[in-house]
Amino acid sequence: MPILSIRDALNQALREEMQRDPNVFLLGEDIGLYDGSFKVTRGLMKEFGEKRVLDTPIAEEIIVGTAIGAAMAGLRPVAEMMTVNFIMVAMDQVVNAAAHIRYMFGGGIKVPIVIRTPGGGGHQLAAQHSHSHENWFAHVPGLKVVAPGTPADAKGMLKSAIRDDNPVMFVENEGTYAVKGEVPDGEHLVPLDKNEVKRPGDDVTICAHSRMLLVALDAAKDLEQLGISAEVVDMRALRPLDMAPVIESVRKTGHAITVEEGWRSFGVGAEIAARIYEEAFDDLDAPVARIAGAEVPTPYNKRLEKLAFPAKADVIVTARALLGKN
């Protein structure tokens, strides 16, 4: 199977879907002539022309609004928000428009848009360029939210998102674009509503998505050496949130840890923990442990920034503590 980076897997998904369906078009800041801020859209304007790869002004509200209006008239737009931080400017369009239109108009229309956007920190970009907002999106009925962590899932979920009839928030991570892995050629579709075990284990369940999935998998390897068998569940499908593999895993391990880059309060881990308590309380041998970003605006200083985001060591220490092995 070909080995691709997440960046190239996403590029392949976009190219294949644009070849398959003439109604698919891309829009965003510097996605065309510039080839994309993170080069995910590299070469696509050259291949498909300016109509289907639309460079926009730096004006986030019009990017999302244009996508919605075009979708309502029959197209399948894929909007790139250069980074998730800028989407704050367009949140009215995301929530009040994209997420609500179908319901508030009584099902009279659908809004098949994809908003691709990278989030996450760790690059010394400070407070305004280091956010993780997937929990904000996942709070909203009407949106679907996914955050894949592997190249194969990146391709397969983006293709599924483009074919989906709902607004899909497709959350990427700046720190994973170069991560490589096997990616099936051609038609490879991954459902938007299925989470899965990425590494089986018996002692503790670790739930993580996007870049933190990779951190969790890395930690699980080390834990193995320390005599702890960790099962890692990829929480790539955040809304609808597929809890089935988590519950099944917790029934076996009796211990659960959530890992996310974003802030702890009202976060992804909070939701996962609540669902575990609701559905598998009696199977737990200890409270669910949440690992999350420090609740500060992300600092610029490299040493401070490192303290602000979860790392492999945090997962290892937390797992050992949870299992009473410290």
Added chain:
Amino acid sequence: MKLDQRPTETARVLSDKSTLLKLYREMLLIRRFEEKTAEMYQMAKIGGFCHLNIGEEATIVGTVSALRKEDYVYSNYREHGHAIAKGVDAKAIMAELFGKETGTSHGRGGSMHLFDHDRRFFGGYAIVGEALPLACGTGYAIRYQDKPEVVMSMFGDGATNIGAFHESLNVAKLWKLPVVFVIINNQYGMGTAVSRASAVTELWKKALAYDMTGERVDGMDVLAVRQVTDRLVAQARDQHEPSLLECVTYRYRGHSMSDPDTYRGKQEVTEWKERDSILKFGEYLKRERLASDRDLEAMDVEVMAEVDAAVKFADESPEPDPKDLFRDVYADEAAS
């Protein structure tokens, strides 16, 4: 005021008796519908916010009547009349106001969120300025699919101060989108007068910043509005040139049904009512011997009967089924 001479084509259409009477009837229907709506609101048949179009009939009918069935309208939350003018069934509109399953949005939207896919009435939106970017997106889709359609984006004076307005005008001109932006300048953004909210009080001038056609018209004169709109719609359809049209009008009632209307003088309201568009247009029709007093009265009776039938339909329609609370959150039901 910046108005060119009436083009020949428009003059022909507007001297046609049946067209003129149709315009009058639509204005009257909106007036009577809204009066009845106020009554139903006071009887608590209608809940939530409720914003009336009374006073703005010439602006609404003058603009929307210039469109074809396949053209799109995006509107705001004061949109009952806009929907009527686009051909949406008055029965379905009243049923929506009543929150009934037979309403345009199956009782999920209410007064501020009317919608009709077939009539291409693409919705009432309750966030000021929100729908302008959507109109641009639909305009982009029209160009993308190479269709001879036009989008009309209707909003109030207050929307011209919001970022989305400027982002929309910019890309409409930049990408040559077939969009006609219509400012319904009724002088107040809720209770704040235009002069207290906008640095530029002749709002059409905001088009100049985007090198876009800007026009200002007496929004109380249906023929003047229709004449200039005809030209702007043709420009959008044939040349993909967007435009900004400011219709200067007035709402006789408060911002919403709960507005005590203390921010403007009674004299001002009275003066505008003296220029009432339906009254003036009726006089014009009589002067031109296109209709008699009796004709207009007969039409009024007919329109009132239509409104009464809408109320009856709404009243007798079923409420949404509680089991359908989650229907249509997603396009695929499994996800709901």
